[in-house]
Amino acid sequence: MSLLVNFHISITGKLLMMRYRSYLITFLSICIVFGAWEIAGRIPVSYAFPTFTETIAAFWALLIKGTLFVAYFETLKPLVVGVLISAFVGIGIGLAIGLSRMSDWLLSPIFVVMQTAPLAALIPLLIMIYGIGLTSKVAVVLIMAMPVIVLNTGSAVSNTPASMVEMARSFQGSKRDIIFKIILPAASPIIFAGLRLGVSAGFIGAVLAELKITPTGVGDIITFSRSIADYPSMYAAIMSIILLAVIFLQVLERMEILLFKGRGRGHASEE
Known part of the structure; x- marks a missing residue:
């Protein structure tokens, strides 16, 4: 009995050490990046490159003035709307592409073209069609985010192990059961990887729309700070975008764990 207890304590201790070690490595990498930033700003690499401490200030x-909160109230509108539409519609289209060869032939080329098209060249066309309001900004986010989600979902669904699908059919599983209990859990890692990439692309699209269509939200802070040579504020706005994107990605990762906890989630390519 004592041997089992000691073994359990040993395994628990090793797991905790591995977890804290990963946290320590992450902390050290962050320190290296920010330390290099501080040194580069003090050399200076460029008069337009502030130090890390100036950027934090x-x-x-x-934050204290509330400028960032007001800015993100504007920036998050097209971002949230665009990402939600991309997620729900994109996963639905990706399912259709993965389940039907005809849908794959009809729809995949459209999203491949969307993914490879130069967005900066399309923005003037979007302004001509939708104006300079919210609709055109949402369209930019959709063009950036949806192709990644659709193509990843389609690839994940089409690569679901055929043996798992055949087993479900042999047990008289309905098409709905096969999709929601076999295909989606098996394809979930790649689908959520596509969602994370889509969210990242959506952030890029939202900020690009604010810089190229109308200077509002965080894009307005960046444009205005650059125009008056307030480079610490410009870099602070850019850093806030990165921080918010990281938070969004962490939330998605937690959602994936909660949704598929205990459901036998596996990789779509596993045999």
């Missing part, structure tokens, strides 16, 4: 100033 500007970031807190924007």
Whole structure:
């Protein structure tokens, strides 16, 4: 009995050490990046490149004044709408592409073209069609986010192990059961990887829309700060975008764990 207890304590201790080691490595990598940033700003690499401490000071100033909150109220509108539409519609289209060869032939080329098209060249066309309001900004987010989600979902669904599908059919599983209990759990890692990439692309699209269509939200802070040579505030706004994107991605990762916890989630390519 004592041997089992000691073995359990040993395994638990090793797991905790591995977890803390990963946290320590992450912390050290962050310190290296920010330390290099501080050194590069003090050399200086460029007069337009502030130090990390100056950027943090500007970031807190924007927070205290409430400027960032007001800016993100505008930026998050097209981002949230675009990402939600991309997620729900994109996963639905990806399912159709993965389950039907005809849908694959009809729809896949459209999203491949969307993914490879130069967005900066399409923005003037979107402005001509939808104007300079919310609709055109949502369209930019959709063009950036949806192709990644659709193509990843389609690839994941089409690569679901045929043996698992055949087993479900042999047990008289309905098509709905096969999709929701076999295909989606098996394809979930690649689908959620596509969602994370789509969210990242959506952030890029939202900020690009604000810079190229109308300077509102965080894009307005970046444009205005650059125009008056307030580079710490400009970099603080850019850093806030990165921080928010990381938070969004962590939330998606937690959602994936909660949704498929205990459901035998596996890789779509596993045999």
